[in-house]
Amino acid sequence: MRKINIFDTTLRDGEQSAGVNLNLQEKLEIARQLERLKVDIIEAGFPAASKGDFQSVKQIAETIKHSSVTGLSRSVQSDIDTAWEALKGGAEPRLHLFIATSPIHMAHKLRMTPEQVIEAAVSSVKYAKRYFPIVQWSAEDACRSELPFLAEIVAKVIEAGASVINIPDTVGYITPKEYGEIFDFLRKNVPNIEKISLSAHCHDDLGMAVANSLAAIEHGATQIEGTINGIGERAGNAALEEIAVALYIRKDYYKAETGLNLQEIKRTSNLVSKLTGMTLPANKAIVGKNAFAHESGIHQDGVLKEKTTYEIISPELVGVQSNSMVLGKHSGRHALRNRVVELGYTLSEAEINKLFVRFKELADKKKDITDDDLVALIFEEKFDLFKEFYQLSSIQVQYGTNQIPTAVVVLMDGQGNEIQEAATGAGSVESLYNTLERCFKTEVKLLDYRIESVSGGRDALAQVFVKVRVNEMETSGRGTAQDVLEASAKAYINAVNRVFMIEKMREENQKVVIKN
Ligand SMILES: CC(=O)SCCNC(=O)CCNC(=O)[C@H](O)C(C)(C)COP(=O)(O)OP(=O)(O)OC[C@H]1O[C@@H](n2cnc3c(N)ncnc32)[C@H](O)[C@@H]1OP(=O)(O)O
Ligand SMILES: CC(C)C(=O)C(=O)O
Numbered sequence: 001m002r003k004i005n006i007f008d009t010t011l012r013d014g015e016q017s018a019g020v021n022l023n024l025q026e027k028l029e030i031a032r033q034l035e036r037l038k039v040d041i042i043e044a045g046f047p048a049a050s051k052g053d054f055q056s057v058k059q060i061a062e063t064i065k066h067s068s069v070t071g072l073s074r075s076v077q078s079d080i081d082t083a084w085e086a087l088k089g090g091a092e093p094r095l096h097l098f099i100a101t102s103p104i105h106m107a108h109k110l111r112m113t114p115e116q117v118i119e120a121a122v123s124s125v126k127y128a129k130r131y132f133p134i135v136q137w138s139a140e141d142a143c144r145s146e147l148p149f150l151a152e153i154v155a156k157v158i159e160a161g162a163s164v165i166n167i168p169d170t171v172g173y174i175t176p177k178e179y180g181e182i183f184d185f186l187r188k189n190v191p192n193i194e195k196i197s198l199s200a201h202c203h204d205d206l207g208m209a210v211a212n213s214l215a216a217i218e219h220g221a222t223q224i225e226g227t228i229n230g231i232g233e234r235a236g237n238a239a240l241e242e243i244a245v246a247l248y249i250r251k252d253y254y255k256a257e258t259g260l261n262l263q264e265i266k267r268t269s270n271l272v273s274k275l276t277g278m279t280l281p282a283n284k285a286i287v288g289k290n291a292f293a294h295e296s297g298i299h300q301d302g303v304l305k306e307k308t309t310y311e312i313i314s315p316e317l318v319g320v321q322s323n324s325m326v327l328g329k330h331s332g333r334h335a336l337r338n339r340v341v342e343l344g345y346t347l348s349e350a351e352i353n354k355l356f357v358r359f360k361e362l363a364d365k366k367k368d369i370t371d372d373d374l375v376a377l378i379f380e381e382k383f384d385l386f387k388e389f390y391q392l393s394s395i396q397v398q399y400g401t402n403q404i405p406t407a408v409v410v411l412m413d414g415q416g417n418e419i420q421e422a423a424t425g426a427g428s429v430e431s432l433y434n435t436l437e438r439c440f441k442t443e444v445k446l447l448d449y450r451i452e453s454v455s456g457g458r459d460a461l462a463q464v465f466v467k468v469r470v471n472e473m474e475t476s477g478r479g480t481a482q483d484v485l486e487a488s489a490k491a492y493i494n495a496v497n498r499v500f501m502i503e504k505m506r507e508e509n510q511k512v513v514i515k516n
């Protein structure tokens with residue numbers, strides 16, 4: 001069996017999904033879960049992109065011990081210096097350098113000649129090697145590059161010290177056969193290529209990211225890059241859970257394996273989906289709600305007689321399990337703490353105590369607290385870091401079939417001031433959002449609104465996801481409550497607070513630049 005290294009870029013390319021903004025706490029939690037999943041490399045961000053990205057990469061590098069942590073950098077010395085400051089505290093600092101090699105990118109985006117691109121690539125690898133023991137080099141838009149040029153630049157960056165060469169299909173253009181041929185060409189035409197590791201990085205614009213990644217493995221790639229749930233720029237990246245399970249189930253064919261702990265897949269997928277607000281289609285392979293559901297009679301009959309008639313993957317393989325211990329209003333802190341740990345969350349004693357209060361409040365209203373309920377409460381406690389901005393105190397909404405819906409909202413503004421406003425709308429949620437907009441004194445455009453129940457039953461918690469645009473910035477928010485209107489208000493406040501948080505960080509960034 002060949003070992004395939006898994007390079008997870010959920011926190012970098014995944015966060016490039018439109019409308020996704022993860023805060024430091026959320027990124028750390030995802031990084032810890034990726035470590036549990038046993039990914040080999042975590043790309044934690046792009047340190048030179050912003051102060052927030054820098055801090056997240058630094059903290060993740062200093063926290064994660066069993067996966068190696070990397071950050072992205074342009075072929076620019078100041079990006080490399082910043083990346084070193086962020087990554088130097090990690091167990092095995094490595095840098096991910098990139099520059100585009102396709103004629104279209106070189107001519108129009110970089111406005112550089114091919115010779116200048118080679119010079120920038122080589123000098124940046126040499127410069128990075130002064131700091132970093134491991135330098136990965138990526139040829140952005142490799143799949144639309146001229147192969148002799150690609151081979152020439154790859155040979156030169158290997159000579160300069162790069163030990164991992166990544167061949168990205170940046171725009172999701174390639175087919176599996178062609179992608180395999182690029183790997184074959186490089187292996188045949190680049191001196192010393194056997195001394196480095198070849199990596200694949202695929203995008204899903206034509207729905208071929210996973211197939212292309214698997215083709216790369218067949219043609220010599222020993223590292224695969226992708227994201228959990230396949231999130232990422234435009235149509236997303238290759239879904240790592242699909243690649244890992246395909247290699248496992250078809251090991252007879254691929255004769256390659258990852259070091260992933262497959263049982264952590266479902267939990268990782270849930271965490272990423274909840275924190276990014278990117279819900280999964282029910283039919284998504286491996287992690288979708290219906291991935292193991294047999295609906296039709298003939299299938300059910302087959303599965304009852306012999307599971308393998310229709311089931312090639314057992315749900316337990318990827319960590320889909322039912323929990324036998326039921327938490328309810330008579331449960332205590334021990335059972336709660338135990339379940340939180342089993343669910344894979346790291347909570348301080350103070351956070352457990354706060355969670356316990358919320359848990360008891362909910363248990364008074366709802367008979368059994370499911371794992372999904374608990375996770376929703378954990379998210380509310382742990383990841384709402386924007387309390388320094390607006391916080392909901394109370395809402396009151398009047399609705400009647402022959403009345404104009406009217407809402408009254410009381411908010412705290414972070415400096416301890418109370419804001420109270422009222423407004424009407426075409427429906428209850430609109431009246432609530434119109435009122436909140438008055439409180440914020442900023443125009444907020446609602447782009448998307450989704451509601452789902454956290455678990456089954458009439459007393460289930462409601463979870464609302466919204467996407468909004470404020471001050472030209474798109475962001476998402478989520479809110480959970482037993483009442484749909486309260487959950488709606490919380491999601492809206494969460495999204496708007498995120499914008500204020502990002503604006504505050506940008507202002508601080510600018511101050512740093514001015515100071516320098
Ligand atoms: C394929 C990918 O996924 S690449 C990663 C994409 N991710 C991101 O862009 C997210 C983070 N990016 C950012 O925050 C910003 O783009 C920053 C901070 C990096 C740069 O911001 P700005 O200085 O304002 O530049 P801006 O983004 O407008 O333009 C990019 C510049 O970098 C240049 N550039 C792009 N790639 C590279 C590279 N690999 N090496 C060197 N220069 C590069 C472009 O040619 C352009 O240069 P120009 O200003 O001389 O025309
Ligand atoms: C930075 C590189 C690796 C990238 O994300 C791409 O080309 O898609």
Ligand SMILES: [Mg+2]
Pocket residue numbers: 013168170201203233
């Ligand atoms: Mg990419």
